[in-house]
Amino acid sequence: FVLATDLIMTNQEELEKVQHQPIFQYLSMNLLTTTQLKLDN
Numbered sequence: 218f219v220l221a222t223d224l225i226m227t228n229q230e231e232l233e234k235v236q237h238q239p240i241f242q243y244l245s246m247n248l249l250t251t252t253q254l255k256l257d258n
Contacts, residue, residue, distance in 0.1 A: 221248060
């Protein structure tokens, strides 16, 4: 998930434009949850 994190950092302005979209929020939460699970294990 390092690449995904780098992508988020470099495209922060782009992401801020679409952050209000429900699908984006869903995918973000999904990514964070999956990352957290991998870190915990």
